[in-house]
Amino acid sequence: MSSPSDDLRLAEMEPEQEYVAMLYGRLDDLREQTSKRLAQSLRQTGGTHQMRSERDTSVAMYTDQLAQYSAVENGLAFGRLDFHNGDRFYIGRIGLFDEDKEYEPLLMDWRAPAARPFYLATAASPDGVRRRRHLRTRSRKVIGLDDEVLDINSVEPSRNEGLTGEATLLAALNESRTGQMSDIVATIQAEQDIIIRSELNGVVVVQGGPGTGKTAVALHRAAYLLYTHRRQLAKRGVLVVGPNTTFLRYISQVLPSLGETGVLLSTVGELYPGLTATGRESAEVAAVKGRIQMADVIAAAVRDRQEAPAFVDIRFDNDVLRLDRRAISDARGRARRTRRPHNEARRTFAREIVSTLAGMVASRLGGHLLDKADMDDIRRELRESDEVQAAISSLWPVLTPFSLLSELYANPKRRNRAMSKFTREERDLLQRTTDDWTPADVPLLDEAAELLGEDDTEAKARAERQRRQAIEYAQGVLDILDLEDDADPEILMATDLMDAYRLAERHGVDRYETAAERAAADRTWTFGHIIVDEAQELSAMAWRTLMRRCPSKSMTVVGDIAQTGDIGGATSWDTVLSPYVQNRWRLTELTVNYRTPAEIMEVASDVLASVDASLVPPTSVRETGVPPWVARVPSFESEVPGLISAEVEAVGDGKIAVIVPAALVQPVGSAIVSAVPGSSMGNDLEEAQVVVLGVTDAKGLEFDSVVVVDPVGILEESPRGASDLYVALTRATQRLGVVHTGTLPDVLSRLKDVS
Numbered sequence: 180m181s182s183p184s185d186d187l188r189l190a191e192m193e194p195e196q197e198y199v200a201m202l203y204g205r206l207d208d209l210r211e212q213t214s215k216r217l218a219q220s221l222r223q224t225g226g227t228h229q230m231r232s233e234r235d236t237s238v239a240m241y242t243d244q245l246a247q248y249s250a251v252e253n254g255l256a257f258g259r260l261d262f263h264n265g266d267r268f269y270i271g272r273i274g275l276f277d278e279d280k281e282y283e284p285l286l287m288d289w290r291a292p293a294a295r296p297f298y299l300a301t302a303a304s305p306d307g308v309r310r311r312r313h314l315r316t317r318s319r320k321v322i323g324l325d326d327e328v329l330d331i332n333s334v335e336p337s338r339n340e341g342l343t344g345e346a347t348l349l350a351a352l353n354e355s356r357t358g359q360m361s362d363i364v365a366t367i368q369a370e371q372d373i374i375i376r377s378e379l380n381g382v383v384v385v386q387g388g389p390g391t392g393k394t395a396v397a398l399h400r401a402a403y404l405l406y407t408h409r410r411q412l413a414k415r416g417v418l419v420v421g422p423n424t425t426f427l428r429y430i431s432q433v434l435p436s437l438g439e440t441g442v443l444l445s446t447v448g449e450l451y452p453g454l455t456a457t458g459r460e461s462a463e464v465a466a467v468k469g470r471i472q473m474a475d476v477i478a479a480a481v482r483d484r485q486e487a488p489a490f491v492d493i494r495f496d497n498d499v500l501r502l503d504r505r506a507i508s509d510a511r512g513r514a515r516r517t518r519r520p521h522n523e524a525r526r527t528f529a530r531e532i533v534s535t536l537a538g539m540v541a542s543r544l545g546g547h548l549l550d551k552a553d554m555d556d557i558r559r560e561l562r563e564s565d566e567v568q569a570a571i572s573s574l575w576p577v578l579t580p581f582s583l584l585s586e587l588y589a590n591p592k593r594r595n596r597a598m599s600k601f602t603r604e605e606r607d608l609l610q611r612t613t614d615d616w617t618p619a620d621v622p623l624l625d626e627a628a629e630l631l632g633e634d635d636t637e638a639k640a641r642a643e644r645q646r647r648q649a650i651e652y653a654q655g656v657l658d659i660l661d662l663e664d665d666a667d668p669e670i671l672m673a674t675d676l677m678d679a680y681r682l683a684e685r686h687g688v689d690r691y692e693t694a695a696e697r698a699a700a701d702r703t704w705t706f707g708h709i710i711v712d713e714a715q716e717l718s719a720m721a722w723r724t725l726m727r728r729c730p731s732k733s734m735t736v737v738g739d740i741a742q743t744g745d746i747g748g749a750t751s752w753d754t755v756l757s758p759y760v761q762n763r764w765r766l767t768e769l770t771v772n773y774r775t776p777a778e779i780m781e782v783a784s785d786v787l788a789s790v791d792a793s794l795v796p797p798t799s800v801r802e803t804g805v806p807p808w809v810a811r812v813p814s815f816e817s818e819v820p821g822l823i824s825a826e827v828e829a830v831g832d833g834k835i836a837v838i839v840p841a842a843l844v845q846p847v848g849s850a851i852v853s854a855v856p857g858s859s860m861g862n863d864l865e866e867a868q869v870v871v872l873g874v875t876d877a878k879g880l881e882f883d884s885v886v887v888v889d890p891v892g893i894l895e896e897s898p899r900g901a902s903d904l905y906v907a908l909t910r911a912t913q914r915l916g917v918v919h920t921g922t923l924p925d926v927l928s929r930l931k932d933v934s
C-alpha cells in the first residue's frame with residue numbers, strides 16, 4: 180500500500196477541511212432544528228392523557244437526538260472511500276443527508292451496509308474500492324490523513340499484513356490512556372468487523388486473548404445491532420453485563436460516543452432492582468453459591484418452609500381444633516399440585532386448611548343442622564381468626580427472597596436439609612447472620628423470587644376497590660352532565676374519567692422511560708439481546724439468571740477462558756452454554772493483540788503456557804522497543820514508592836497501575852499514596868495517575884504502564900493464580916515492571932535476562 184508524499188498530503192487536507200466543516204455545519208443545523216422542536220413540545224401543556232403521552236414521547240425523542248448530536252461531535256467524520264467507478268463516500272459516526280438535494284447522503288453511518296468496504300476491502304479483494312482514506316480530526320479540524328491505495332501491484336510487504344488503516348491504527352494504539360475506554364470506530368479490523376456485524380439471532384461466543392479488542396467489539400456490536408434492528412431492540416433493550424462497576428465506568432463512554440444511549444450496563448450483582456449488593460465474601464463462599472446445584476438448594480429451602488408437624492392446635496370459639504399431620508399434608512399436597520409459586524399457592528393451602536377446620540367445627544355443632552349460609556359464616560369466621568391466620572402462617576409463611584435466604588444462611592438445620600448433596604464444610608461456608616448481600620447472592624435471590632412469586636391478594640383487592648371508586652366517581656360526574664341538556668357527550672365520558680384515573684394511579688407519574696430505564700427497575704424484564712463481557716468469570720447460577728432474562732437466547736458472549744480467575748468461573752464455553760442452547764452456539768476468535776506490545780507478551784506467554792500448554796497467545800500488533808524491567812527489593816512498602824515515582828517520570832502524562840495481591844493493596848497502597856502525588860487506592864481511573872489494584876479489579880482495564888508487585892503472592896493467592904498473573908501482565912500498553920522479594924518464580928524467568 181502506498182502513501183502520498185507529505186506535500187501532496189497537505190494539499191489534500193484543505194478540501195477535506197472544507198468538506199468536514201460543511202458536515203459540522205449540517206450537524207449544527209440539525210441541533211438547532213431539534214432544539215426548537217423540543218422547546219415547542221415542552222411548551223405544550225394539558226390536554227388528554229393521550230396528548231400528554233405523545234408530548235412526553237416527543238420530548239424524550241428530541242432529548243435523545245440532541246444527546247446523540249452532542250455525542251458524535253468528536254471525530255464526526257473519519258473516513259472516505261473512493262471507488263473505481265468515481266463514487267465517493269464519507270464515513271462517520273452517524274448518517275447525514277442533504278435535505279435540499281433529495282436527501283443525498285453527505286455522511287454515511289459506519290454501520291450502514293454500504294460502509295462495510297471501509298473495514299473489509301483489501302488490496303487482494305478491493306470490492307470496487309480504489310482508495311481508503313482515514314481522516315484524523317481534532318475539534319472540527321482535520322489534522323491528518325492516511326491513504327491506502329488498494330492496488331495489489333503497489334502493496335509493500337508489511338510486518339502486519341492484513342491490517343486495515345495501519346498508520347491510523349498504530350497512532351491510536353500509541354496514544355496515552357485516559358482512564359476511559361475510547362471507541363475504535365475509525366479503525367475496526369476485518370476480523371472484528373465480521374463479529375460486530377454477525378446476525379442477531381443465536382449465541383455468538385467471542386473468544387480471544389488479552390487486548391484482542393473483545394470489549395471494544397462487544398460494544399460496537401451493541402451499537403450495530405441497535406442501528407440494524409432498531410425496531411426490534413429499542414422495545415426490549417440491550418443489556419451489557421460487565422465484571423465490576425469500575426469496569427463499567429471505564430467502558431461507559433463508548434456507546435454514547437457512538438450515539439447510543441439506550442443500553443443498560445450492569446454487573447450481575449446489580450440485576451436485582453432495589454438491591455445494592457456490595458458485601459464482600461471469600462472466593463470459596465462465592466464459588467459454592469455459584470454452583471448450579473444451588474438452584475435445587477433454593478427449591479428445597481422453599482419446600483422446607485412448607486411445614487407439616489405432627490399436629491397444630493388452634494383455639495377457636497372457646498374450643499381447640501387440632502390439625503394433624505395428615506390434614507396439613509393433604510392441604511400442602513393440593514397447594515403444591517397447583518404448581519404455582521409458593522406465595523401464590525398459599526391461597527390454595529389456606530383455603531384447604533380453612534375448609535378442614537370448618538368441617539371440624541360443623542361436626543361439633545352437629546353438621547346436619549347447618550345450611551350453606553351457616554357454613555359460609557363459619558368459614559368466614561375461621562378466615563378472620565387471628566389464631567387460624569397465625570397457624571397458616573407458621574405452616575406456609577409468606578416469604579420474600581430475602582427472608583428465605585437470610586433464614587437459610589443463619590440456620591444450620593435448614594441448610595442441612597436443603598444442602599444434602601453438599602459437604603459439611605460447604606454448608607458451613609454459607610453460615611451468615613447479617614444481611615450484607617453480596618454479588619453472589621443475587622442469582623440466588625433471583626432464583627428464590629422465581630419460586631416464591633408474589634402474594635398479590637392484597638394488591639388485587641386494593642386495585643378492585645380503587646376501580647369501583649373510580650367508576651362511581653365517573654358515574655357521578657356523568658350524571659351531573661346528563662342534567663345539562665346541551666352537554667356535549669364528546670366532552671367527557673365516564674370511561675375517559677375512569678381510564679385517566681386508573682392510568683394515573685397505575686403509573687404514579689406520567690413519565691416517558693427508555694427500555695433501559697424500565698428494564699433496570701423490573702426484575703422480570705426480558706431483553707432483546709444480552710452482551711456478556713469477561714464472561715469467563717460468571718458462575719453457573721449467574722448464567723441461569725441471565726438466560727432467564729433473554730428467552731430468545733440472542734446473546735454475544737465475550738471472554739477468554741485462559742483469563743478465568745474466579746473459582747466458580749468457566750473452563751469451557753460448551754460447559755457453560757450447552758445446558759441452555761445445546762450445541763447451537765457459534766465460536767468466533769480474535770487473534771491479534773492490539774494492547775500489549777510484543778516485548779511484554781513474550782513474558783506473559785510463559786505464564787500462559789503454565790496455565791495450559793495448548794493455549795496460544797494472541798500476536799502483538801506492535802513493538803515498543805522498551806523491554807520489561809524487574810527489580811528485587813528487600814521490602815515492598817519501603818521500595819515500591821520510589822520505583823513508582825521513577826515510572827511516573829517515564830510515562831509522562833500516561834496512566835500507571837500497580838497490581839498487587841489482595842493482601843498488599845492496603846500496605847503497599849498506603850505507602851504509595853503517601854509518597855507519590857496523584858496516586859490512589861480507589862478506582863478513580865480518570866482522576867488518579869497511579870492506581871493500586873488487586874487483580875480482580877484490574878480485569879478488562881488497561882494502562883500505559885503496569886507494575887506487578889509480588890508475583891509469587893499473586894500466584895499463591897488463588898487456585899487460578901497463574902491466570903491472574905497473566906491478566907496482570909497483559910494490562911500494559913507501553914511498559915511493564917515486576918517487583919519481587921526472594922526469588923523470581925520460574926514462569927517469569929525470561930525477565931532475568933533483562934534485569
Ligand SMILES: Nc1ncnc2c1ncn2[C@@H]1O[C@H](COP(=O)(O)OP(=O)(O)OP(=O)(O)O)[C@@H](O)[C@H]1O
Nearest residue numbers: 363366367368389390391392393394395773774879
Ligand atoms: N481495531 C482497533 N482499533 C484501535 N484500537 C483497538 C482496536 N481493537 C482493539 N483496540 C484497542 O485495544 C485495547 C484492548 O481492547 P479491549 O479492551 O477491547 O480488549 P479485550 O480483548 O477485551 O482485552 P482483555 O481480555 O485483556 O480485557 C483497547 O485500548 C482498544 O481500544
